Structures are given as structure tokens and as C-alpha cells.
Amino acid sequence: MKLKDIGEFGFIDRISRGCLIRPAGIVKAIGDDAAAFRSDPALLNLVTTDLLIERVHFIRNAADGYSLGYKALAVNLSDIAAMGGTARNAFVSIAVPQDVTLEFLDDFYCGIKSLAAEHEVNILGGDTTGSSVDLVINVVVTGTVAESEVLFRDKARVGDVIFSSGCLGDSSAGLHLELNRIAADTPYLKTLLEAHLRPKPFLREGRLLAAHGGVHAAIDVSDGLSSDLGHIVRLSRVGARLFIDRLPLSPALQQFCRRFGFDPVEYALAGGEDYALLFTVTPSEADAIARDYFTTFGQSIHRLGEITDSGKIELIDGRGRSRVIVSTGWDHFKKES
Amino acid sequence: MKLKDIGEFGFIDRISRGCLIRPAGIVKAIGDDAAAFRSDPALLNLVTTDLLIERVHFIRNAADGYSLGYKALAVNLSDIAAMGGTARNAFVSIAVPQDVTLEFLDDFYCGIKSLAAEHEVNILGGDTTGSSVDLVINVVVTGTVAESEVLFRDKARVGDVIFSSGCLGDSSAGLHLELNRIAADTPYLKTLLEAHLRPKPFLREGRLLAAHGGVHAAIDVSDGLSSDLGHIVRLSRVGARLFIDRLPLSPALQQFCRRFGFDPVEYALAGGEDYALLFTVTPSEADAIARDYFTTFGQSIHRLGEITDSGKIELIDGRGRSRVIVSTGWDHFKKES
Numbered sequence: 001m002k003l004k005d006i007g008e009f010g011f012i013d014r015i016s017r018g019c020l021i022r023p024a025g026i027v028k029a030i031g032d033d034a035a036a037f038r039s040d041p042a043l044l045n046l047v048t049t050d051l052l053i054e055r056v057h058f059i060r061n062a063a064d065g066y067s068l069g070y071k072a073l074a075v076n077l078s079d080i081a082a083m084g085g086t087a088r089n090a091f092v093s094i095a096v097p098q099d100v101t102l103e104f105l106d107d108f109y110c111g112i113k114s115l116a117a118e119h120e121v122n123i124l125g126g127d128t129t130g131s132s133v134d135l136v137i138n139v140v141v142t143g144t145v146a147e148s149e150v151l152f153r154d155k156a157r158v159g160d161v162i163f164s165s166g167c168l169g170d171s172s173a174g175l176h177l178e179l180n181r182i183a184a185d186t187p188y189l190k191t192l193l194e195a196h197l198r199p200k201p202f203l204r205e206g207r208l209l210a211a212h213g214g215v216h217a218a219i220d221v222s223d224g225l226s227s228d229l230g231h232i233v234r235l236s237r238v239g240a241r242l243f244i245d246r247l248p249l250s251p252a253l254q255q256f257c258r259r260f261g262f263d264p265v266e267y268a269l270a271g272g273e274d275y276a277l278l279f280t281v282t283p284s285e286a287d288a289i290a291r292d293y294f295t296t297f298g299q300s301i302h303r304l305g306e307i308t309d310s311g312k313i314e315l316i317d318g319r320g321r322s323r324v325i326v327s328t329g330w331d332h333f334k335k336e337s
Numbered sequence: 338m339k340l341k342d343i344g345e346f347g348f349i350d351r352i353s354r355g356c357l358i359r360p361a362g363i364v365k366a367i368g369d370d371a372a373a374f375r376s377d378p379a380l381l382n383l384v385t386t387d388l389l390i391e392r393v394h395f396i397r398n399a400a401d402g403y404s405l406g407y408k409a410l411a412v413n414l415s416d417i418a419a420m421g422g423t424a425r426n427a428f429v430s431i432a433v434p435q436d437v438t439l440e441f442l443d444d445f446y447c448g449i450k451s452l453a454a455e456h457e458v459n460i461l462g463g464d465t466t467g468s469s470v471d472l473v474i475n476v477v478v479t480g481t482v483a484e485s486e487v488l489f490r491d492k493a494r495v496g497d498v499i500f501s502s503g504c505l506g507d508s509s510a511g512l513h514l515e516l517n518r519i520a521a522d523t524p525y526l527k528t529l530l531e532a533h534l535r536p537k538p539f540l541r542e543g544r545l546l547a548a549h550g551g552v553h554a555a556i557d558v559s560d561g562l563s564s565d566l567g568h569i570v571r572l573s574r575v576g577a578r579l580f581i582d583r584l585p586l587s588p589a590l591q592q593f594c595r596r597f598g599f600d601p602v603e604y605a606l607a608g609g610e611d612y613a614l615l616f617t618v619t620p621s622e623a624d625a626i627a628r629d630y631f632t633t634f635g636q637s638i639h640r641l642g643e644i645t646d647s648g649k650i651e652l653i654d655g656r657g658r659s660r661v662i663v664s665t666g667w668d669h670f671k672k673e674s
Contacts, residue, residue: 008670027381031572032490033416033557034385034480041378044364047462048371049477051430055469079370093388093475096670125384130669131471132392138430138475140386143371153369220370235368331345332467333433 003102008128015109019123021116022088026124035124037089043144048079054134056332060100062178065107066114067197068137073112075222076141077119077201078275082220083152084210085145087203089124090116093138095131112139119203149210151279154235156217160280160307162240163290165202167250167302168225169264170195172271176260188252195252199275206277208296214285224272225304226325229313232280239310242325244317248302269315269325280307340439345465352446356460358453359425363461372461374426380481385416391471393669397437399515402444403451404534405474410449412559413478414456414538415612419557420489421547422482424540426461427453430475432468449476456540486547488616491572493554497617497644499577500627502539504587504639505562506601507532509608513597525589536612543614545633551622561609562641563662566650569617576647579662581654585639606652606662617644 003011016030025038039045052072054060063071073090080087092112096105116123121141174196177184184193202220209215217236219228225242233240247268257264281289286303293301308314314322340348353367362375376382389409391397400408410427417424429449433442453460458478511533514521521530539557546552554573556565562579570577584605594601618626623640630638645651651659 003670006670008668011670027484027487028489033419033555034383034422034478036381036383036420036482036487038484039376039378039382041376044373045376045382045479046371046373047426047428047477047479049428049430049462049464049475051432051464051466051473051475053432053466053468053473056432056467082370083373085371089384091384091386091477093386095388095390095393095473125386127386127388128669129388129390130393131390133470134468136388136390136432136473138386138388140384140428140477141371142382142384145373147364147375150364150373152365218370332465333340333343333345333348 001102003096003100003105012128018113021122022120026122029122029124035089035091037124040144042146044147044150046080046083046085046143046145047140048076049138049140050075052137054136059178060135063197065104066111069108069111070115070198072137072139073115074199074201075275076139077121077203078199078220078222080141080143081201081203081206082218082277083143083145084149084206084218085143086207087119087121087141087143089122089142091126091140092123093127095129095136097131097133097135100135119201145210151210151215151218153217153219153232156232156236156238156280156307157282158238158307158309159283160216161283161286162229162242162278162280162304162306163301164221164248164276164278164304165205165301166200166274166276167248167253168221168274168276169253169267169271170250171199171273172267173253173256188255191252192256196273199273201275202277205293205297208293209277209279209289212285212289212292214282214289216280216282218277218279221274221276221278222272224270225278226269226313228278232278233313239308240305240313241308242305242313242315244315246302246304338439340433340437340442349465355450358459359457363459366459366461372426372428374461377481379483381484381487383417383420383422383480383482384477385413386475386477387412389474391473396515397472400534402441403448406445406448407452407535409474409476410452411536411538412612413476414458414540415557415559417478417480418538418540418543419555419614420480420482421486421543421555422480423544424456424458424478424480426459426479428463428477429460430464432466432473434468434470434472437472456538482547488547488552488555490554490556490569493569493573493575493617493644494619495575495644495646496620497553498620498623499566499579499615499617499641499643501558501585501613501615501639501641502542503611503613504585504590505558505611505613506590506604506608507587508536508610509604510590510593512610525592528589529593533610536610538612539614542630542634545630546614546616546626549622549626549629551619551626553617553619555614555616558611558613558615559609561607562615563606563650565615569615570650576645577642577650578645579642579650579652581652583639583641
């Protein structure tokens with residue numbers, strides 16, 4: 001069976017199944033001009049959206065449909081996590097060229113619905129249309145958060161401890177494997193490819209951080225540590241100091257770099273799409289947050305450095321020498337083609 | 338100056354100006370991981386989204402940037418109108434190929450901001466990225482409506498009067514001019530091209546209808562009368578009877594059809610993108626609604642026919658003869674390329 005056999009409305013019927021995961025408060029889901037739902041009046045509404053274009057953000061034949069759907073939702077959930085919020089509803093739009101199979105699309109929605117169910121997120125609508133060449137995906141996620149707990153990028157203060165909730169550089173190493181068609185034939189290479197294809201959204205972790213108190217600023221690492229810390233530093237009008245021997249380098253990334261002759265520090269600083277939370281904490285709460293986080297999730301957070309008043313990001317090596325790093329993250333318009 | 342000279346973040350700074358039109362209740366606009374705002378707790382939240390792809394929904398060189406931005410927002414506002422809602426916040430995402438000029442993009446955002454200001458809609462976020470070939474636009478609009486007033490597609494009842502808030506077929510005639518590069522060299526051709534490039538969103542009109550009471554079902558005409566009435570009929574499990582001599586054919590469409598030898602009835606039935614509101618009203622309120630609408634807006638609504646229990650859409654000609662019409666509106670996946 002092909003997409004053109006079932007048509008747009010048959011396709012919408014097909015993807016609508018299993019979308020209403022949390023029906024309370026939902027008055028109209030997929031199938032009208034707009035979705036209609038109640039919000040908790042005591043909470044702020046959050047909205048985030050990401051546009052994913054074939055050959056810019058993903059390679060259709062390199063990624064299975066399931067992973068593509070999973071990641072398209074994950075990157076938006078990650079934005080809600082970085083605000084300290086709870087994700088509530090998703091809207092999935094897709095523009096489909098004629099050579100995309102119905103099986104690929106079924107896998108795509110399966111990946112989305114699986115991650116949505118894990119985080120109790122409804123899929124309440126979207127748009128379905130054709131495309132001449134490239135597969136195009138847009139996902140919108142709404143969320144909520146108490147106004148007293150919301151985490152912004154621009155609230156870092158001098159003296160704050162800088163933490164990351166996960167390792168950095170793994171996704172970028174996975175992308176290297178994908179682009180160069182290097183088979184993930186060992187467990188550590190599989191780990192890196194997995195980090196790239198199915199990044200973990202730190203939603204529950206973001207909620208703990210927001211509810212704990214003492215977290216001043218947060219962002220998710222999408223463009224790369226230097227670039228995303230750059231956003232915090234610029235918007236908060238502060239500086240930062242990172243310690244090279246505290247960068248969270250996974251054993252998989254270290255093995256990868258040894259094998260292919262790369263510098264893991266460069267991967268950690270410039271590699272994007274890890275979707276770890278990067279956050280700054282008032283020093284008096286830093287130990288308590290690290291302890292509560294470990295107790296709750298069985299994982300450590302990584303203490304990378306501290307917020308300064310220097311107006312720049314400095315990297316301190318093992319001998320105490322400092323160099324200023326510039327944001328090397330992704331700029332979609334400045335890149336050379 | 339070119340887009341690559343100012344970069345993605347320079348571009349975001351540039352487009353962020355003039356986006357916060359209605360600041361009350363907005364806690365975080367453009368510039369963080371997600372937008373954060375308060376909703377009125379007494380109201381339902383509405384969310385709609387449209388994905389627009391070059392060469393599928395628009396021809397980049399045929400449409401000026403201003404009209405493209407205007408229409409991208411208008412089609413989403415129209416969805417909120419068809420729910421009886423008030424539009425509140427917009428999120429604009431754009432994927433830009435390298436050959437798009439900064440001037441075109443400035444015009445695009447000017448068109449969006451101009452229409453947003455007219456309807457007191459904030460632009461609170463979005464996504465900016467590159468694209469390999471096609472310009473891609475995604476717009477999301479949130480709105481609110483009282484739960485007692487929200488208008489759905491599936492609530493039409495047998496005996497309801499069917500109304501349209503505007504003429505039908507004009508936009509499709511304008512598209513014909515655009516596709517065939519026919520110069521709009523007379524006022525009536527200009528009217529048709531304008532209807533296609535800058536459709537009016539019936540937001541204030543939708544609010545009046547929702548607040549009045551007696552309106553059972555509503556949809557906006559995006560795919561064409563037969564297709565969109567088909568959605569109401571199918572979802573409400575009813576039928577409909579349309580009278581051929583009551584179809585709202587503009588003088589401009591009639592002149593166009595005489596000149597080029599087309600049937601205006603076919604344009605009214607199958608032509609999409611008019612974005613008039615199509616709604617069904619309990620018979621006892623039909624005259625009162627038509628009168629209030631005229632008093633408020635100085636425009637008439639058009640009485641097209643009535644809801645039946647036949648399960649199909651019948652078209653009645655001037656001699657009382659009936660023929661069944663099938664939905665001939667747009668299906669993005671079934672179309673032949």
C-alpha cells in the first residue's frame with residue numbers, strides 16, 4: 001500500500017491512532033481547525049518549535065524512520081526541559097515527497113508516539129502536505145511550569161557553579177560515523193550512534209532542577225557547549241571559566257577519538273545535539289542538587305566550571321593555564337555550503 | 338548586506354524587533370528555549386499550525402515577500418477564526434536556501450508583523466535554519482475561546498442553514514492568473530490576485546458568530562467548498578443541500594470566467610484558499626445572525642443551503658433538479674505530479 005492510495009485524509013486517520021495519551025482537559029484533539037484544551041491556570045504556558053529539513057538536519061536514508069520521529073520530538077521536549085517545564089501536548093507537521101514509503105512514515109510516527117507516551121505527551125494536531133524534493137518535519141510542543149520555578153538563559157550570576165546533566169560530544173561523534181558511513185561495529189561506536197540518533201530529553205531531570213531551587217540559568221546543549229554556554233554568558237552579561245579536566249567525556253568518545261585521531265576536548269566544546277542540560281547553580285546549593293539528582297536518577301551531574309564577571313569564556317588546562325574560547329557552535333546562515 | 342553576513346543570530350535579532358505587540362501576560366518572548374506566557378484560566382487554549390513548502394504552496398518568484406508572510410500568518414489566523422477564537426501568539430519558523438535575499442526576508446517579516454499587529458497577535462518565537470533547495474515556512478498560532486462558545490466541525494444539525502462569510506472561487510481564479518502568468522491588468526483581475534495573495538482572516542467575524550449563539554458548526558474554506566463542507570457533513574453525520582443560484586460568486590469571478598471561458602460554479606465548489614468561514618446555524622437564529630453581522634461589519638453573509646439527513650452533498654439547480662457532488666478539494670498525497 002502506498003501513500004497516494006490512502007490519500008491525505010486516510011493518512012491522517014492512520015496517524016491519529018494512539019495520539020491521545022493523556023485525555024484529561026483535552027476538548028478537541030486531531031481533526032478540527034485547531035486543537036482546544038484547558039491549561040492549569042496556576043502555571044505558565046510554554047511553547048517551543050523546531051523545523052527539520054532533509055539534507056540539513058538529517059539524511060533520510062541514513063536514519064531509520066523510528067529514530068527520525070523519536071529525535072524530532074526529543075529535541076522539542078529538550079527545550080521544555082531546559083525551561084524546567086512539564087511537556088503536555090505536541091503538534092507534528094510533515095511535508096512528504098512522493099518517494100517516501102508508507103512504511104517509513106509509519107515508523108516515523110511510531111518513534112514519535114513511543115517517546116510521547118514515555119513522557120505523557122499528547123499529539124493533538126499538525127499539518128500533512130506534499131513536498132517536491134525534501135522531507136520536512138516541524139514539531140511544536142507545549143508545556144507548563146510554575147512561574148516561580150521557570151528556568152531562563154539570562155539569570156546566571158557571578159560565582160554560580162556550571163553543571164551539565166550528561167556527557168558532551170557523543171552525538172557529534174555519532175554524526176561523524178553517519179556522514180562517513182563508518183559501521184558501528186563495536187559497543188562504544190553503537191553508543192555514539194545512538195546518542196546521535198535518539199538523544200535523551202532530560203525532562204524529569206529538568207523538573208527536579210527547577211523544583212529544587214538554587215538553579216539560576218539553564219539551556220539544553222543543541223549547538224554545542226561553547227555556543228550554548230555563550231548564550232547564557234551573553235544574555236546574563238557574565239563570563240565563564242571551564243576546567244578542561246572536568247569536561248564530561250564518555251569512555252565511548254575517548255575510544256572513538258583514540259581510534260580516529262581526534263581531540264575529545266574539541267568534540268565536547270564544539271559538538272552539538274547532545275541535549276544535555278547545561279545549568280548554573282548558586283554555590284551554596286551545588287552539593288545538595290548534585291546529591292538529590294544522584295539519589296533520584298542514579299546518575300551524576302558534571303561540574304564543569306563557574307560563572308565569572310569576565311565577559312568571556314575561558315578554558316583552564318591541567319596546569320592552570322587559561323585560553324579564551326570563542327563560540328564555535330552551529331550558525332545555519334553563516335556556514336559554508 | 339547578505340544573510341550570511343549577519344548570520345543566524347544577527348538575523349534573529351533583526352526579526353525580533355516589533356514582535357511583542359501585546360506584552361500583558363508574556364513572561365518570555367523570542368530568545369529562550371521556549372516562549373512562556375500566562376493564559377486566561379477561564380478560557381480554552383487553541384493551537385493550530387500550517388507548513389508551507391515552496392513549489393507546493395507558493396512560487397517564490399511569483400509572490401512578493403510581504404504577501405508570502407501575510408498569507409502564512411493569515412491561514413493560521415483563519416483556523417483560529419473557524420474555532421470562534423481570539424488569536425493570541427504566533428511562532429514563525431523559516432528554512433532559508435542560500436539564494437534568498439535579506440530584502441525578501443525583511444519583506445516577509447514585514448507582511449507577518451503587519452497582519453499580526455492588525456489582530457493584536459504577538460510573535461513569540463519560532464526556528465530559523467538553512468534549507469538546501471526550497472524555502473520552507475511553518476507558522477503556529479495559539480488562541481483562546483470560552484468553552485461555551487467554541488465552534489467545532491462536527492456539530493451541524495439537520496435543518497441548519499449553511500452560510501459563507503465571503504465569496505468563493507476568487508482565490509482559485511487568482512491562482513490561475515499566477516500560474517499562467519496572466520497580467521492582472523484590470524481592477525477585477527487585481528481583486529482576484531489579491532484574494533489569492535492576501536486572503537482576509539475572518540477573526541472578528543468568527544468571534545461575533547461564536548458569541549451570538551445558534552452557530553452549530555464552522556470551518557474555514559481552505560480546500561474548497563465541496564471538500565470543506567464535506568468535512569462538516571462527514572464529521573457531523575449529516576448531509577447538505579446547496580442551491581446553485583445562491584453560491585456567492587463575486588462580480589470579479591464572473592467577469593474572469595466570461596473572459597476565459599470557465600464555469601464560475603466549478604470555481605466556487607472546488608476552488609480552495611478563500612478562507613471564508615463556512616458555518617451552519619439553527620434556523621430560528623439565521624435571520625438574527627445575518628442582521629447582526631451586517632450591522633457590525635457592513636457586509637452580508639451568504640445563505641448557501643441547508644443541512645439534511647441524506648449523508649451526501651446535493652446541488653440544486655435553478656429548475657429544482659438535484660445532483661450529488663463529490664468532494665473535489667485538494668488532497669496533498671493523492672494529487673498527480
